Amino acid sequence: MQDILIRYNRMQGKKVLWQPGTDHAGIATQMVVERNLAKEGLTRHDLGREKFIETVWEWKKQSGGTICKQLRRLGASCDWSRERFTMDEGLSRAVRKIFVSLYKDGLIYKAKKLVNWDPKLETAVSDLEVVQKETVGKMYYYKYPLEDNPNEFIHIATTRPETMFGDTAVAVSKDNEKLKHLIGKNCILPIVNRVIPIIADDHADPEKGTGAVKITPAHDFNDFEVGKRHNLPMINILNPDATLNENTPYAGMSTQEARVKTIEELEKLGLMEKIEEHPMVIPYGDRSGVVIEPYMTDQWFVDAPKLAVEARRAVHDKEMEFVPAVYEKTYFEWMNNIQPWCISRQLWWGHQMPIWYGPDETIFCEENEEEAQIVADKHYGKHVELRRETDVLDTWFSSGLWAFSTLGWPESTEYLKTFYPTSVLVTGFDIIFFWVARMMMMSMYMMKRVPFKKCYIHGLVRDEQGRKMSKSKGNTVDPMETIEKYGADALRFFMASSETQGRDINLSDSRIQGYRNFATKLWNATRFCEMNECYSVKDFDVKNAKLEINKWIVAKAIETTKEVTDNLNNYRFSDAANAVYQFVWGTFCDWYIELTKPIFYGENADDIKETRATAAWVLDRILVILHPFMPFVTAELWNNLTTRSTKLIKAEWPLNENINEQNKAEIDWAIDFISAVRSLRSAMNLPAGAKLHVYTKASEADLKTLDKQNKLICTLARLEALEPLGNKEISKDMVQTVCRDATILIPLKGVVDFAAERERLNKELETLNKNLENYARKLNNESFVAKAPEKVVAEEKRRQSEALENKAKVEEALARIANF
RNA sequence: AGUUCCGUGGUGAAACGGUUAUCACGUAUCCUUGACAUGGAUGAGUCAGCAGUUCAACUCUGCUCGGGACUACCA
Numbered sequence: 058m059q060d061i062l063i064r065y066n067r068m069q070g071k072k073v074l075w076q077p078g079t080d081h082a083g084i085a086t087q088m089v090v091e092r093n094l095a096k097e098g099l100t101r102h103d104l105g106r107e108k109f110i111e112t113v114w115e116w117k118k119q120s121g122g123t124i125c126k127q128l129r130r131l132g133a134s135c136d137w138s139r140e141r142f143t144m145d146e147g148l149s150r151a152v153r154k155i156f157v158s159l160y161k162d163g164l165i166y167k168a169k170k171l172v173n174w175d176p177k178l179e180t181a182v183s184d185l186e187v188v189q190k191e192t193v194g195k196m197y198y199y200k201y202p203l204e205d206n207p208n209e210f211i212h213i214a215t216t217r218p219e220t221m222f223g224d225t226a227v228a229v230s231k232d233n234e235k236l237k238h239l240i241g242k243n244c245i246l247p248i249v250n251r252v253i254p255i256i257a258d259d260h261a262d263p264e265k266g267t268g269a270v271k272i273t274p275a276h277d278f279n280d281f282e283v284g285k286r287h288n289l290p291m292i293n294i295l296n297p298d299a300t301l302n303e304n305t306p307y308a309g310m311s312t313q314e315a316r317v318k319t320i321e322e323l324e325k326l327g328l329m330e331k332i333e334e335h336p337m338v339i340p341y342g343d344r345s346g347v348v349i350e351p352y353m354t355d356q357w358f359v360d361a362p363k364l365a366v367e368a369r370r371a372v373h374d375k376e377m378e379f380v381p382a383v384y385e386k387t388y389f390e391w392m393n394n395i396q397p398w399c400i401s402r403q404l405w406w407g408h409q410m411p412i413w414y415g416p417d418e419t420i421f422c423e424e425n426e427e428e429a430q431i432v433a434d435k436h437y438g439k440h441v442e443l444r445r446e447t448d449v450l451d452t453w454f455s456s457g458l459w460a461f462s463t464l465g466w467p468e469s470t471e472y473l474k475t476f477y478p479t480s481v482l483v484t485g486f487d488i489i490f491f492w493v494a495r496m497m498m499m500s501m502y503m504m505k506r507v508p509f510k511k512c513y514i515h516g517l518v519r520d521e522q523g524r525k526m527s528k529s530k531g532n533t534v535d536p537m538e539t540i541e542k543y544g545a546d547a548l549r550f551f552m553a554s555s556e557t558q559g560r561d562i563n564l565s566d567s568r569i570q571g572y573r574n575f576a577t578k579l580w581n582a583t584r585f586c587e588m589n590e591c592y593s594v595k596d597f598d599v600k601n602a603k604l605e606i607n608k609w610i611v612a613k614a615i616e617t618t619k620e621v622t623d624n625l626n627n628y629r630f631s632d633a634a635n636a637v638y639q640f641v642w643g644t645f646c647d648w649y650i651e652l653t654k655p656i657f658y659g660e661n662a663d664d665i666k667e668t669r670a671t672a673a674w675v676l677d678r679i680l681v682i683l684h685p686f687m688p689f690v691t692a693e694l695w696n697n698l699t700t701r702s703t704k705l706i707k708a709e710w711p712l713n714e715n716i717n718e719q720n721k722a723e724i725d726w727a728i729d730f731i732s733a734v735r736s737l738r739s740a741m742n743l744p745a746g747a748k749l750h751v752y753t754k755a756s757e758a759d760l761k762t763l764d765k766q767n768k769l770i771c772t773l774a775r776l777e778a779l780e781p782l783g784n785k786e787i788s789k790d791m792v793q794t795v796c797r798d799a800t801i802l803i804p805l806k807g808v809v810d811f812a813a814e815r816e817r818l819n820k821e822l823e824t825l826n827k828n829l830e831n832y833a834r835k836l837n838n839e840s841f842v843a844k845a846p847e848k849v850v851a852e853e854k855r856r857q858s859e860a861l862e863n864k865a866k867v868e869e870a871l872a873r874i875a876n877f
Numbered sequence: 878a879g880u881u882c883c884g885u886g887g888u889g890a891a892a893c894g895g896u897u898a899u900c901a902c903g904u905a906u907c908c909u910u911g912a913c914a915u916g917g918a919u920g921a922g923u924c925a926g927c928a929g930u931u932c933a934a935c936u937c938u939g940c941u942c943g944g945g946a947c948u949a950c951c952a
Binding site: 189196212213215216217228260261262265266267268269270272277279280335336337338379383386387390391392486490521523525527554555557560561563565567568570571573574575576577578579581582583584585586587588589624631632635638639646647650651653659706732735736738739742744745746824827828831838839840841842843844845846848849852853856 | 879880882888889890891895897900907911913915917918919920931932933939946947948949950951
């Protein structure tokens, strides 16, 4: 879609830029490199930070760029000389600069909070990087003895008994009649025998579980909130790798091992009551695939709720518009419920935060170490040793700056001045939160203007059955293979013609194949033109064409151009693609080429000359309007046909042409006529080879046209003769059909299958009657005549009278053969 | 639970409230010479249900039934 837009706009003579590039995919990349190291029995710690980062760059050089390779193979006409990578020096500088700015504005802060912790990667991850999976777990019911009476208990239920060592309270709702008498008492945490209070909190739902909830503030997001409300101690029971720590009796054990041990112990103590199967949702790391732990650590946050204000307003005020517009609902929904954005990652691959700590942990945030040193020395009044923050930033932090960092910001470059704010971002709906929202926030904060005026949301490519592609399902398709098989043009055209306003695309081999055939069709049509010496004639103006078929095809070509233009302007890719497709195959190949044959095989030199020039003109036009969709085949043909002064990629896209309706009328009518004859021929089972003699009954004007196009019609309808019925009697061996106002009569020299003919005519009559009923119902309705627009009423009347005439003709024909 | 999208020929989709509801794939019949069988000609086959708004509903509103997507949560 990007490339269609960029080529289309470029051909309009606009200055265009498609800024290509990739982000550094912090977590995913570090994971892959660490996995490679593991094969050699190494960890990143064996290498040290500096050496490890070097290794990542090595790896990036070798295997990076798959996406860019695919883009190139697809024919993406981006400005490859401006390819950017989020870890490039320029972009990194932008990251540092905006970080410092946000920090000094109080929009970045450090806090000890519960975050999603990935114990495999040992880093915080964003909640967007956590996938929730349905699983059947177990619910454990057990009891804690009360402090003042160890024979009395409070019953609790949990799916994670091993976290009990982090319990610092048990909560009961104050409205819980059965349990509220316990509020204010203490109970004893078994195994470790710690005394914890029973508190009143509405988080405890009397309907759920036992009505009493163990509160583990350091390991559960809800409990964390409860803990804050009641000033409960927060006990961390896990090591960074999710093994239990010294705050528990099972230090060093995994959570699974500790769970088994805890249950055993509770059973021994006689406190275990029951274990039930329990469907639940468990969070997994999107990348690492391990269970994510809520974990209490020092992390850095962006005050997203504050940044969201402007980002929201800009969309609200239509400074940035989603196409299709429905996606703004998704955007608002997320922006309205936005949480502080945890931007720190305990990784090595990424932008290390520009934060330095003084000896007393005072924070210095500057763009580089020298400046931090100067500020720090001044602060302390002496030279001090600084320690740099080891955390790196979330990849999306740098991606969020893409719209301006890639244009050279913070320098005030020509590109920045020319292209910012950019016109359109094309992306998938699943990226709205990750990227679109972050770009909006960052851009509104730093640039005070939107990063792009439009955000086009395209569908996702799914497999033939409509399932999302995934490696685990094994239903992924490598675009390169499809391209090998059918060509990039076919794949592109398939995508464009399937792209209807954000709906998903089901990959369909047979359809891609169909578009490969379409390219072949164009190729063959061009060959026909070449064989007949249709070459562009420089000073030939199509406006001066005299032959009806030439005037007709030119008008049709202009009409199609306008259709494609309008549809692309409105991001209606499929309508645009289908318009070209219909024109090339359905109009140019199926009709025009056939219509030119009588001329090319005839002897009128002037007609041949004009038709050659026109055909060449239309072919050129096809190459132009098809080019954004199928750049390869069109460019190839463009260069082969004639020596050109311009490349097709820079050829002019015609705008503001006038469609001459008049020029279309005559041939449109001839085509209808030919189709009617063919249809009749097929219905009557007349051999395709049989030359027919056709009579017509029609108005003076129509007869004149038929006479003019006589040769054409005879050739295409395979007639030996076409003549007006005149005063001749309609004989009984004539079958008839109607085409617009004309009656077409074909005498059958052999035997007419009267039964078949009657059946055909009756069917026609049935349809006419059905339609007449509809027209009558409308026209007899006073409100319709009074309230509907005049045009609609007039049109309805016209249809009625036409149908009435046709009905009379069909009835006549039926009467004629009634006795056979 | 919240948000949201969608039910149209066999399949996948399209249609500012106004032709006989289009298109592609598939399918049926016919076509072996002249650009193309990766083709040509001609057919057959359809709006989930109910109610409402309107002169007029595939299109707008409500409900019912059915199918997805996203987000949150489940002691």
